[in-house]
Amino acid sequence: MSQTSLASRIESAFQQGAQTADPAASEAAFFELRDALTNGSIRAAEPDATESCGWRVNAWVKRGILLGFRLGQLVESGADFSFVDKHTYPARRFTISDKVRVVPGGSSVRSGAYLAPGVVCMPPMYVNVGAYVDEGTMIDSHALVGSCVQIGRNVHISAAAQIGGVLEPVNASPVILEDGVLVGGNCGVYEGTLVRKRAVLGAGVILTRSTPVYDIVRGEILRAAQDGPLVIPEDAVVVAGARAISRGKAAEWGLSLYTPVIVKYRDQKTELSLELEDLLR
16 A cells, blocks of 8 residues: 555545544554554655755644554453553563663553664653654653654764654654754753754753754754754754843842753764663664
């Protein structure tokens, strides 16, 4: 079945909603999409050089994921542990042939998420539906990869980092981490932020659409465009900083606000400090 045909069936089923006259056909279309998301042949967003940011959002895929929640019925699952969730989104089960290393200890990956060979999952962590995680990436303990997040090759998501998902609005870009990105501990990347190749986010950095990023190297302030995401440049090293409030009581009291700051761009010294990441994979 072609992707165009599947997209048409998903769109039709989504428009009809949960009270469709042919629930079996809607469910069949959803399961076909879920399988394609699981094996990585269809993505919620994908590289596209014709788009301004180099990525295209596949809104019909998001509608298909939402359709799965509409169609799903609560079922009990689990052996040693008991779970109750939609039957359309069971936990994924991995085998040796998947070549994904899932260390014991409470991690979970939902069906409809793609993890490429060579991905390492340190417990406990969670990957939600629609996510795409490419080869050689490590997802560390207590990290979240949200719905439809797109993660490139050899990315490291450190402990307790939150990579926020997005399903609605369906045309909104998901969070994207390109190849070689390093996300430090306790970071939060949300609201469709695009982190370009090899950028480094220091521990505790928070990025959202409303977050201005101060680039002290190039003398620029980076903001999300009205119709586009916040974009962190290639090789940027971002740390958590602060900017003074210049008016009112806040200025009188000497208060400041959090802001992320680009303090440098990756060089040989930065590379040496990252050699440990290769040893952990």
